[in-house]
Amino acid sequence: MSGTGWARSLNRALGAAAGVLFLAACGTLGYHEVKKGETLYSISWRYGADYRELARWNGIQPPYIIHEGQRLRLTPPGVRSSGEAGKPVARQAAPRPRQQPGNAQPPAAAASAAASPRTAGRPPQPRPEEAIPNRKLSWAWPARGKVIRTFSAGETGKQGIDIEGRAGSPVRAAAFGRVVYSGSGLRHYGNLIIIKHNARYLSAYAHNRKLLVAEGAVVEKGQKIAEMGRSGTGADRVMLHFEIRADGKPVDPLSFLPAGKS
Missing domain, CATH: 3.10.350.10 (LysM domain)
Structure with a gap:
């Protein structure tokens, strides 16, 4: 040989x-x-x-x-x-039209809700999942700053976008929903928040310095939910890693967020 x-x-x-x-x-x-x-x-x-x-x-x-x-x-x-x-996998993304990255501009308004599962000591009585308001989902930028990494479905660590910022800068809910995870159990993501917006869409906010909302909390679009940081093994600087998933598959956040302005 x-x-x-x-x-x-x-x-x-x-x-x-x-x-x-x-x-x-x-x-x-x-x-x-x-x-x-x-x-x-x-x-x-x-x-x-x-x-x-x-x-x-x-x-x-x-x-x-x-x-x-x-x-x-x-x-x-x-x-x-x-x-x-x-093993953890990178799912294929649903094809969506792309928009050009720019400086993030957060606003405030409304969209749809969810239910929160958590580890518990004993089984509770089952109850129906909480009703989700039947209204159009509306998205806003989760933080201010320059988009330094864009979405790529097939590349590890690029299942969303990265927004550069300063330590302690506000991280905001991109749409109305319910917090279904708030913790640091996924090492790559560091201090992480996951919000369920309706039966199909969830969003995630990673590498935070401080988490300001607990599981089960209902949050409004534009509400401050965390402070930007660089926690987790996937952060090489102070930034927000932001993901949107549809039916469990990563999709390009820039296809959902309003066009950014420099």
Whole structure:
């Protein structure tokens, strides 16, 4: 074997070994063990899944309460779990028209709501998921600053946009909704807030210095929910990483936000 061929084989072997070690760290292949502070929404966000599918596969009813130590399957019943199901994935984005990035300009108004699942000590009585107002979803910029990274569905760390700013600058809800996760359980995202806007859309606000809203809180579009920072392994400077997901799939936030002005 030539030197080049040997090097390629070695690289493939090392890559495979790294993948096995990573999946071992995730627990049994195709499953996730719920840790303290996690919600069904944060787990589905981590694995790029639709929270409704995750709930259906595990027989979880609204309001989607889960428990520390609970074992959740990451594939549909009857489908043999594979290694790919046991690791966080980058989902393919729905195609949307692109807009040019610019300086973010936050306003304030309204859109649609949701329900909050959280880890609990004992199972509660099931109740229907809270009604979502039937009105058009309206988006606003979540922070002021220059867009320094744009969306790319196939690239790790580019499932949303990055807005550069100053430490402590306000981070605002991009639309009306309910906070379904507020914590630091996803290391790459640091201090993270996830807001559910309706049955289809969720948004995420990462790398914050300080979180100002708790799970279950109803927030208005433009309401201050956090302070900008650089928490998490994915931040190389003070910035807001902002994502929108539709049916569990990342979509380009610039296709939803109003055109920015320099």
